[in-house]
Amino acid sequence: xxxxxxxxxxxxxxxxxxxxxxxxxxxxxxxxxxxxxxxxxxxxxxxxxxxxxxxxxxxxxxxxxxxxxxxxxxxxxxxxxxxxxxxxxxxxxxxxxxxxxxxxxxxxxxxxxxxxxxxxxxxxxxxxxxxxxxxxxxxxxxxxxxxxxxxxxxxxxxxxxxxxxxxxxxxxxxxxxxxxxxxxxxxxxxxxxxxxxxxxxxxxxxxxxxxxxxxxxxxxxxxxxxxxxxxxxxxxxxxxxxxxxxxxxxxxxxxxxxxxxxxxxxxxxxxxxxxxxxxxxxxxxxxxx
Amino acid sequence: xxxxxxxxxxxxxxxxxxxxxxxxxxxxxxxxxxxxxxxxxxxxxxxxxxxxxxxxxxxxxxxxxxxxxxxxxxxxxxxxxxxxxxxxxxxxxxxxxxxxxxxxxxxxxxxxxxxxxxxxxxxxxxxxxxxxxxxxxxxxxxxxxxxxxxxxxxxxxxxxxxxxxxxxxxxxxxxxxxxxxxxxxxxxxxxxxxxxxxxxxxxxxxxxxxxxxxxxxxxxxxxxxxxxxxxxxxxxxxxxxxxxxxxxxxxxxxxxxxxxxxxxxxxxxxxxxxxxxxxxxxxxxxxxxxxxxxxxxxxxxxxxxxxx
Numbered sequence: 114x115x116x117x118x119x120x121x122x123x124x125x126x127x128x129x130x131x132x133x134x135x136x137x138x139x140x141x142x143x144x145x146x147x148x149x150x151x152x153x154x155x156x157x158x159x160x161x162x163x164x165x166x167x168x169x170x171x172x173x174x175x176x177x178x179x180x181x182x183x184x185x186x187x188x189x190x191x192x193x194x195x196x197x198x199x200x201x202x203x204x205x206x207x208x209x210x211x212x213x214x215x216x217x218x219x220x221x222x223x224x225x226x227x228x229x230x231x232x233x234x235x236x237x238x239x240x241x242x243x244x245x246x247x248x249x250x251x252x253x254x255x256x257x258x259x260x261x262x263x264x265x266x267x268x269x270x271x272x273x274x275x276x277x278x279x280x281x282x283x284x285x286x287x288x289x290x291x292x293x294x295x296x297x298x299x300x301x302x303x304x305x306x307x308x309x310x311x312x313x314x315x316x317x318x319x320x321x322x323x324x325x326x327x328x329x330x331x332x333x334x335x336x337x338x339x340x341x342x343x344x345x346x347x348x349x350x351x352x353x354x355x356x357x358x359x360x361x362x363x364x365x366x367x368x369x370x371x372x373x374x375x376x377x378x379x380x381x382x383x384x385x386x387x388x389x390x391x392x393x394x395x396x397x398x399x400x401x402x
Numbered sequence: 403x404x405x406x407x408x409x410x411x412x413x414x415x416x417x418x419x420x421x422x423x424x425x426x427x428x429x430x431x432x433x434x435x436x437x438x439x440x441x442x443x444x445x446x447x448x449x450x451x452x453x454x455x456x457x458x459x460x461x462x463x464x465x466x467x468x469x470x471x472x473x474x475x476x477x478x479x480x481x482x483x484x485x486x487x488x489x490x491x492x493x494x495x496x497x498x499x500x501x502x503x504x505x506x507x508x509x510x511x512x513x514x515x516x517x518x519x520x521x522x523x524x525x526x527x528x529x530x531x532x533x534x535x536x537x538x539x540x541x542x543x544x545x546x547x548x549x550x551x552x553x554x555x556x557x558x559x560x561x562x563x564x565x566x567x568x569x570x571x572x573x574x575x576x577x578x579x580x581x582x583x584x585x586x587x588x589x590x591x592x593x594x595x596x597x598x599x600x601x602x603x604x605x606x607x608x609x610x611x612x613x614x615x616x617x618x619x620x621x622x623x624x625x626x627x628x629x630x631x632x633x634x635x636x637x638x639x640x641x642x643x644x645x646x647x648x649x650x651x652x653x654x655x656x657x658x659x660x661x662x663x664x665x666x667x668x669x670x671x672x673x674x675x676x677x678x679x680x681x682x683x684x685x686x687x688x689x690x691x692x693x694x695x696x697x698x699x700x701x702x703x704x705x706x707x708x709x710x
Binding site for chain 2: 342
């Protein structure tokens, strides 16, 4: 069949935008690389990656991202521990258990959850959750890692729920029929058949949730206290990679070491999320085989 | 071709909107790149960029200025002192506002680009220390503050207060207020000192966050610009050695309050044309009044002389 000219143009546009996206990612990477490499003229890679002090405006400045990296890691792990059981559980409920009317309401509520701006969550954290945490755990301050993790868990939930639900719904009908045919109860079918069958999709959902959490900035900047200390507990104030960039970029001198150091932090973040996304992609593809 | 379903039609409409928005945004973007006010012209647009501390005050001054000088449009944006200075160097703004002095490195960069920054102090600001209302402490010396913020003193009972752990609150390292506080309190005025804030110090992203934490947490102590003081927290008096002063217009202007600083506008060379008019207005009584209304301390009657 001969293509219509309009179809040809549309196809070309789509192809072009596809390539453009790839080009953008590549350019962003190059840009980050170029500016962060300038840092390593004056500071070694080792002192940057493994240094325990982040003192960017001191003289001499120290750019050790270990406390920031650990801060991000602590917050992310805690957020995942909270959001994965909740998220996968909700997805299971929506996909398999809930009656049709409840299903629709729940799905739209989850979408509303996704649309809450992070600033609003951060504000709730400062005003309400922080003081609540201080009272509950008898801390000296409520601005701590766990407060951030709780809010981040909320932000990761929509991603995890909707993607896991897709994975669960995508399990072939024949699996269910076979399980029911063998006399399995609804719970047995869900727990032993459907969940394992959808596991790769669920792992991909979790990975993307992690990507969302580790890259989130506003909430952690507002509620985790941002103290650049080597964290030993999730209940103490800590500082993440993202909050460092956001908090310090505004007033740095362009072209200074500090400026380049923040780009290097950005590069580290980029690489982390890149790896996570590749994992997510790999998991999702295993599903198709 | 079959008729479009409703969903498809909506999708198609959406696409049109996206394109329209895209075109609008790109037009606005390129328009924004246009040239800023010609230096000798008394008409046109003045771009002010920089300090977040100063952004409200600068906005008020420019609103008043525009009332008296039709034909001149002043736009004020924040982003931070560093952003303002960088824009001045790249000639994308006419006035950079800053809550700190330009650093030698920035001046050097500016000169390379053919920009000669002129420093114009526009107002005083006092850095106030706030604590929780239930804390009975009401005065501290700079030395006490030094011990508190470097982590040497850990409990309020060391200063005659309750047996509660001290939680220190600070602004982010990029804030002009942070730089000032660090130099005066942490390094005790000695620029070569290697003393640092205690790593336990919470670095909060806004003055509002500091107020919230100090209002809620009985052990907290934080610092912020006077413009952000409210009755939800207690402000303490500070002494260099033994004479305690609360931060207010008189003590800050006279320099009796130990933690006072100047806020600046920077222009490229001597201000000319509309920019000069604006600077003159800023330093006039009508302009200075706007600073006092936004919580800063106006310069003395004499005007722009340096008092530090």
